Amino acid sequence: MPKTALIIGASRGLGLGLAKQLASEGWQVIATVRDPQRADELKTIAGVRIDALDINDGDCVEALAQRLSGTMLDLLFINAGISGSRQLSAINATAEDVSKLFMTNAVAPVRLAKHMLPLVDPQTGVITFMSSIMGSVETGPGMGMPLYGASKAALNHLTRSFVAELGEGTSLTVLSMHPGWVRTDMGGEEAPLDIETSCRGMVEQVKRAAGQGGHRFIDYQGEQLPW
Numbered sequence: 120m121p122k123t124a125l126i127i128g129a130s131r132g133l134g135l136g137l138a139k140q141l142a143s144e145g146w147q148v149i150a151t152v153r154d155p156q157r158a159d160e161l162k163t164i165a166g167v168r169i170d171a172l173d174i175n176d177g178d179c180v181e182a183l184a185q186r187l188s189g190t191m192l193d194l195l196f197i198n199a200g201i202s203g204s205r206q207l208s209a210i211n212a213t214a215e216d217v218s219k220l221f222m223t224n225a226v227a228p229v230r231l232a233k234h235m236l237p238l239v240d241p242q243t244g245v246i247t248f249m250s251s252i253m254g255s256v257e258t259g260p261g262m263g264m265p266l267y268g269a270s271k272a273a274l275n276h277l278t279r280s281f282v283a284e285l286g287e288g289t290s291l292t293v294l295s296m297h298p299g300w301v302r303t304d305m306g307g308e309e310a311p312l313d314i315e316t317s318c319r320g321m322v323e324q325v326k327r328a329a330g331q332g333g334h335r336f337i338d339y340q341g342e343q344l345p346w
């Protein structure tokens with residue numbers, strides 16, 4: 120029986136790459152985009168069902184969970200994220216910058232995971248949050264993009280709370296994933312990794328993690344990262 124994945128934020132970049140990789144391995148893929156009119160490449164991938172979702176829109180998230188009711192997910196991959204301007208720091212950010220960054224990167228992903236939790240296979244399912252090495256409190260500072268890093272550190276923290284609340288009776292696995300530094304709109308042209316290499320690696324890590332349970336902060340090669 121084919122495995123089923125829900126990818127949040129798959130219009131371009133790593134989300135699109137994940138949809139391609141999973142579909143090429145025979146998975147059934149449900150992929151969300153903010154604007155289905157701007158998902159031309161995604162539409163060319165056979166076996167991908169496209170749905171509309173802005174991760175910050177709570178009603179939209181609830182509606183998607185209802186539409187998917189009865190579906191059993193082997194993978195929920197919450198990829199959507201923004202970087203804001205590279206220079207954003209605690210000194211220069213406006214309240215609007217902070218709100219947008221932390222809502223999109225930290226709060227909305229965990230809220231979405233809560234809504235989708237009943238759909239994820241409680242034994243072998245995997246929930247993956249797209250984090251970043253910049254969110255590591257130990258190694259992130261000094262790498263640039265301090266406010267973005269803080270939003271991913273907040274995501275990691277909220278993810279650990281989410282895992283703590285899962286309780287007994289589930290062996291699903293939660294991953295906080297660093298994709299590597301990848302050439303996308305966000306990663307920029309100078310990034311060393313291409314999308315295919317990163318996504319192939321991330322899918323490999325997801326498959327390895329299935330059934331193991333627990334929560335780990337790893338990169339696309341399976342390297343354990345410091346919190």
Ligand SMILES: NC(=O)c1ccc[n+]([C@@H]2O[C@H](COP(=O)([O-])OP(=O)(O)OC[C@H]3O[C@@H](n4cnc5c(N)ncnc54)[C@H](OP(=O)(O)O)[C@@H]3O)[C@@H](O)[C@H]2O)c1
Pocket residue numbers: 127128129130131132133134152153154172173174175198199200201202223249250251252297298299300301302303304305306307310
């Ligand atoms: N590239 C890297 O080197 C790198 C490194 C570490 C972590 N990451 C993380 O990896 C993830 C993907 O990054 P990327 O490099 O592929 O960036 P990207 O090319 O800028 O793509 C970002 C994706 O997130 C979606 N998105 C943004 N805000 C959203 C919202 N409110 N609701 C739903 N979808 C939304 C975008 O959709 P639209 O097309 O509608 O804008 C797009 O599909 C992010 O979480 C990022 O922080 C990337």
